Amino acid sequence: MKLFAQKDAEAYVKTGAGEFRYNRDTRITPGAKDVLSEAGIKVVFDADGAAGTTPAPAAAQALTGNSADLRLFNSKESQVLKEQICDMGRRIWMREYCDGNGGNISVRIAPDRFIVTPTGVSKGFMTPEMLSLVDIKGNQLAGTWKRSSEFTTHAAIYDTTPAAVAVCHAHPVHVGAFAVKGMQPPPRLIPELEVFVGTVPVAIYQTPGTPEVANSLRPLAPQHQSIIMGNHGLICWGKSIEDAYFKMEITDAYCRTVLLAQAIPGSSSIPGPALGELLAIKKKMGLPDDRFDLKPAQLCEVDPWQEMCGSHGCASPVTPWNPMTLDANASDAEREALVQRLTDEIVARLTK
Ligand SMILES: [Zn+2]
DSSP states (O other): OEEEOHHHHHHHHTTTOSEEEEOTTEEEOHHHHHHHHHTTOEEEEOSSOOTTOOOTTHHHHHHHSOHHHHHHHTSHHHHHHHHHHHHHHHHHHHTTOOOTTOOEEEEEEETTEEEEOBSSSOTTSOOGGGOEEEOTTOOEEEOSSOBOTTHHHHHHHHHHOTTOOEEEEEOOHHHHHHHHHTOOOOSSSOHHHHHHTOOOOEEOOOOTTSHHHHHHHTTTGGGOSEEEETTTEEEEEESSHHHHHHHHHHHHHHHHHHHHHTTSOOOOOOOHHHHHHHHHHHHHTTOOOTTTTOOHHHHTSSOHHHHHHTTTTSOOOSOOOOGGGSOTTOOHHHHHHHHHHHHHHHHHHHTO
16 A cells, blocks of 8 residues: 655646546545645546556556656647547547557657557547556556557667657558568559558567567668568558558558459559659658669569469469550551461461
């Protein structure tokens, strides 16, 4: 049993918090209650936490939290970020990128301080007081709701990638289709992905929330803002909360288009030199990509549609070579050459 006395209350008032939560493990003295109510702080007793929520560490966190951390956590800047996170959670839920309590969002507010979403809560229905403050090791420094168990995964990105300000993880289904196949979406199909996201690698499956997941992302994060977590979901980082979310939206829209396109015969892709132009634009924008040093020929070595299906034994969406599909603009010489090639092939077979 912890005792929360008048002097603790006076220290708590200085943090600027608007609410004080405590549970059955904490006893508040009458003097402390007076100090809190005089300061207009709402005192909330939560015996052992409502079903599905974990406010138990509330009082302990508030009591042991460093006052600088509490000030940071309750600052106006934090409030803006907390509201942005809740807003992004709603957008993730409305786009059906998260299921049940899945997904998590975090933002770096100071070099080793992050605001993160709670565990056990639908990301579409969060309020700012459900968020918490943690350090890069995942230690909860402020906030009354238990932080997401997957923050350690976010930490791997923050640790290896100083440019990462926010991280967003969810389970969008079109990306999920690639995740369950352990397959990287084929490149060179839509400029939006090439410029704003780049190649989307697949990190090998590991049990969610374990250090192994974090380790699987470490080598990929500095050059990839959007990474598929094998048999799991998608994790994206950005220069802001919305930027991280945009990477997710662009990646899922791309995967969705690729999956739909598979039902349509034929194939086309962005040629290597044109992709080089897109990458030049990207470089100017200061975005990372692992293909900046490749030559145009290296950029288009593999046909994306062949890559999509070639080695997986599925019905190939790539139109087999067929003289009937010869381009309508083909010259007479090309047509003649084609007819000659066909004739030669037939004659060769007949004379075998
Ligand atoms: Zn997940």
